[in-house]
Amino acid sequence: xxxxxxLGIELPLIQAPMAGVQGSALAIAVSNAGGLGSLPCAMLxxxxxxxxxxxxxxxxxxxxxxxxxxxxxxxxxxAREGAWRAALATYYAEYGIDAATIPTGPGxxxxxxxxxxxxxxxxxxxxxxxxxxxxETLLARVRGWGSKILSSATTVDxxxxxxxxxxxAIIAQGLEAGGHRGIFLSEDLSTQVGTFALxxxxxxxxxxxxxxxxGIADAAGVRAVLSLGAVAAQVGTAYLLCPEARTSAVHRAxxxxxxxxxxxxxxxxxxxxARGILTRLxxxxxxxxxxxxxFPLAAAVVAPLRAQAEAAGSxxxxxLWAGQNTSGCRAxxxxxxxxxxxxx
Amino acid sequence: xxxxxxLGIELPLIQAPMAGVQGSALAIAVSNAGGLGSLPCAMLxxxxxxxxxxxxxxxxxxxxxxxxxxxxxxxxxxAREGAWRAALATYYAEYGIDAATIPTGPGxxxxxxxxxxxxxxxxxxxxxxxxxxxxETLLARVRGWGSKILSSATTVDxxxxxxxxxxxAIIAQGLEAGGHRGIFLSEDLSTQVGTFALxxxxxxxxxxxxxxxxGIADAAGVRAVLSLGAVAAQVGTAYLLCPEARTSAVHRAxxxxxxxxxxxxxxxxxxxxARGILTRLxxxxxxxxxxxxxFPLAAAVVAPLRAQAEAAGSxxxxxLWAGQNTSGCRAxxxxxxxxxxxxx
Numbered sequence: 001x002x003x004x005x006x007l008g009i010e011l012p013l014i015q016a017p018m019a020g021v022q023g024s025a026l027a028i029a030v031s032n033a034g035g036l037g038s039l040p041c042a043m044l045x046x047x048x049x050x051x052x053x054x055x056x057x058x059x060x061x062x063x064x065x066x067x068x069x070x071x072x073x074x075x076x077x078x079a080r081e082g083a084w085r086a087a088l089a090t091y092y093a094e095y096g097i098d099a100a101t102i103p104t105g106p107g108x109x110x111x112x113x114x115x116x117x118x119x120x121x122x123x124x125x126x127x128x129x130x131x132x133x134x135x136e137t138l139l140a141r142v143r144g145w146g147s148k149i150l151s152s153a154t155t156v157d158x159x160x161x162x163x164x165x166x167x168x169a170i171i172a173q174g175l176e177a178g179g180h181r182g183i184f185l186s187e188d189l190s191t192q193v194g195t196f197a198l199x200x201x202x203x204x205x206x207x208x209x210x211x212x213x214x215g216i217a218d219a220a221g222v223r224a225v226l227s228l229g230a231v232a233a234q235v236g237t238a239y240l241l242c243p244e245a246r247t248s249a250v251h252r253a254x255x256x257x258x259x260x261x262x263x264x265x266x267x268x269x270x271x272x273x274a275r276g277i278l279t280r281l282x283x284x285x286x287x288x289x290x291x292x293x294x295f296p297l298a299a300a301v302v303a304p305l306r307a308q309a310e311a312a313g314s315x316x317x318x319x320l321w322a323g324q325n326t327s328g329c330r331a332x333x334x335x336x337x338x339x340x341x342x343x344x
Numbered sequence: 345x346x347x348x349x350x351l352g353i354e355l356p357l358i359q360a361p362m363a364g365v366q367g368s369a370l371a372i373a374v375s376n377a378g379g380l381g382s383l384p385c386a387m388l389x390x391x392x393x394x395x396x397x398x399x400x401x402x403x404x405x406x407x408x409x410x411x412x413x414x415x416x417x418x419x420x421x422x423a424r425e426g427a428w429r430a431a432l433a434t435y436y437a438e439y440g441i442d443a444a445t446i447p448t449g450p451g452x453x454x455x456x457x458x459x460x461x462x463x464x465x466x467x468x469x470x471x472x473x474x475x476x477x478x479x480e481t482l483l484a485r486v487r488g489w490g491s492k493i494l495s496s497a498t499t500v501d502x503x504x505x506x507x508x509x510x511x512x513a514i515i516a517q518g519l520e521a522g523g524h525r526g527i528f529l530s531e532d533l534s535t536q537v538g539t540f541a542l543x544x545x546x547x548x549x550x551x552x553x554x555x556x557x558x559g560i561a562d563a564a565g566v567r568a569v570l571s572l573g574a575v576a577a578q579v580g581t582a583y584l585l586c587p588e589a590r591t592s593a594v595h596r597a598x599x600x601x602x603x604x605x606x607x608x609x610x611x612x613x614x615x616x617x618a619r620g621i622l623t624r625l626x627x628x629x630x631x632x633x634x635x636x637x638x639f640p641l642a643a644a645v646v647a648p649l650r651a652q653a654e655a656a657g658s659x660x661x662x663x664l665w666a667g668q669n670t671s672g673c674r675a676x677x678x679x680x681x682x683x684x685x686x687x688x
Contacts, residue, residue, distance in 0.1 A: 155605075156605060174540060175519070175538050176537060176538040176540050190606070190608045190622075190631070193520060193607075193668040193669075194519050194520040194538030194539055194540060194558065194559055194668060195539075195540040196520050196539040196540055196558060196559030196560065196565065196568070196668075196669065197558075197559040197668030200561060200562070200565065200669060200671055201605070214538065214540060215537075215538055215539075215540030215541040216540065217544060220544065220572050220573060221540065221544065221572065223568075223571045224540070224569070224571045224572045225568070227564050227567045227568045227571060228565065228568045229564060261499075261500060261545070262534070262535060263537075264534045278534075287534070323541065324538060324540075324541030324542075325537075325541035325544060325545060327544055327545050327548060
């Protein structure tokens with residue numbers, strides 16, 4: 001079965017959910033153009049989530065995807081967070097921020113019973129998860145609505161794990177991909193491989209359809225993953241300059257410069273490794289720093305620095321999420337980009 | 345111009361030179377099958393190199409490639425090497441090796457005037473370099489014979505650098521590739537990106553033909569890189585089980601097991617980062633260890649451990665070079681593999 005048949009979409013293309021830089025507008029534009037638009041919910045409070053879902057329902061009759069993180073919230077660790085705040089003290093001083101006033105808190109919610117409660121009102125055609133899957137009871141609930149279930153695999157082992165739990169399709173997330181690595185069976189980043197290596201090995205290892213993600217920036221890229229056995233491509237970075245995305249001004253500027261060619265995996269902005277353009281914070285603290293608080297607690301520590309720096313036009317403390325291939329980023333309407341990505 | 349026209353070959357396929365695991369036999373088989381076979385010279389003494397070139401000339405009338413490293417030999421650093429030997433002391437003890445008897449020495453030669461002298465007798469149709477290019481005088485000499493010149497780029501900057509120096513084609517070496525990273529303008533491994541990201545960006549940045557390497561394991565992979573703008577694929581790992589390769593028994597065994605799915609870049613075996621299957625040495629010392637002597641001096645320090653371990657059937661101390669995609673490794677004649685890689 002093609003992914004189009006499975007999900008009821010016209011084009012073999014999924015717009016990657018990108019929490020923090022897009023909402024319903026991008027999802028609607030892509031779904032109406034025949035791809036699968038995605039609403040990332042990890043950073044949405046329940047009321048915002050409801051409003052976004054209502055907007056999507058009102059503005060498209062086509063299938064759409066709702067995306068959730070399914071991490072286990074960590075125990076707060078005051079000592080670790082204190083040490084990290086101390087490491088950032090010179091930055092706080094530089095921006096005149098009183099570290100004592102910085103709120104703590106998770107910033108990103110996992111899919112849980114209350115999220116399922118809200119989602120039950122919408123019964124979205126597709127629900128995708130990152131960092132594995134929610135527990136069996138919650139997953140059964142989603143399945144009960146008839147929603148098709150997707151999740152990301154970053155290794156062959158993860159793909160087999162997801163298949164055994166009954167997902168409808170697997171997203172093979174190559175190391176080129178921007179944003180959070182979906183890795184969930186291990187913390188060893190040396191297990192993470194490029195799309196060219198990951199995709200064919202997952203295609204060979206599982207029977208469910210496989211969607212390719214990571215480094216796909218244009219129609220040639222989409223053709224290439226289809227010829228490697230994918231049923232569809234998931235594309236994120238290329239959409240970041242679209243007017244429907246809420247990408248910040250500093251992020252848009254970085255994506256269009258030479259700096260965009262140098263990305264790294266970093267845990268400084270959230271606590272989990274995610275790929276973004278190198279920033280001052282990443283350069284000075286090392287992109288992967290064991291002191292950064294556990295996911296998602298690291299976000300609050302950097303948030304005030306980010307806010308002040310961005311207000312001054314600087315992305316020094318911003319998560320400038322991007323994949324390794326920004327050559328497809330263009331400031332064109334998402335519907336046009338969607339059609340061009342599949343060569344129409 | 346297609347690469348076939350440029351190099352006079354029939355198929356858009358180059359067999360990657362793999363020093364230490366192959367010689368003329370593999371190169372001849374691939375060239376006679378219509379691809380471009382490659383003879384790696386980095387580990388060949390002059391007389392062996394002459395013998396191999398004579399064998400090639402006798403056994404194929406088709407174009408072939410002769411490959412050289414062009415690193416700058418390092419100053420020996422007795423303190424660093426002593427510290428590293430001390431770090432490995434427990435292993436030497438385990439195998440009853442007297443560390444004082446271990447010879448030092450480079451193990452790998454760069455392309456130099458004497459190598460050019462020897463090569464002038466053969467005027468090979470194609471000469472490829474790794475780690476940049478030799479100096480202008482030497483390069484002009486190679487060009488003077490009519491040899492086409494190739495070199496590897498691991499970043500867009502390196503591709504532009506090579507184009508400016510007049511190479512005939514550039515090999516875009518994605519991070520999936522096995523063996524030594526060709527990186528030469530930087531030592532920052534965070535600049536290294538996957539084939540899916542590297543290839544289209546290099547294709548866009550230069551006018552010379554671009555050959556893709558890294559993660560290409562079968563006909564679908566070759567089609568995929570052609571659709572991403574490459575004029576040909578360079579494939580190494582897939583050839584490692586061919587009878588014409590001299591891949592060791594422990595290396596062959598590792599390539600066929602689950603272990604092959606987990607590779608890493610390591611500097612432990614030579615001093616420069618190269619991708620191989622994780623071994624005991626890499627796990628215990630960390631695959632990238634700043635104590636390891638500079639390239640190529642690290643090789644001699646590990647050599648006796650490797651020899652003893654391999655004699656006992658263990659690959660614990662062996663460089664088990666492999667790319668991230670070993671799914672195409674098959675114990676079939678190289679001619680058959682070559683044809684299958686291009687779908688014939």
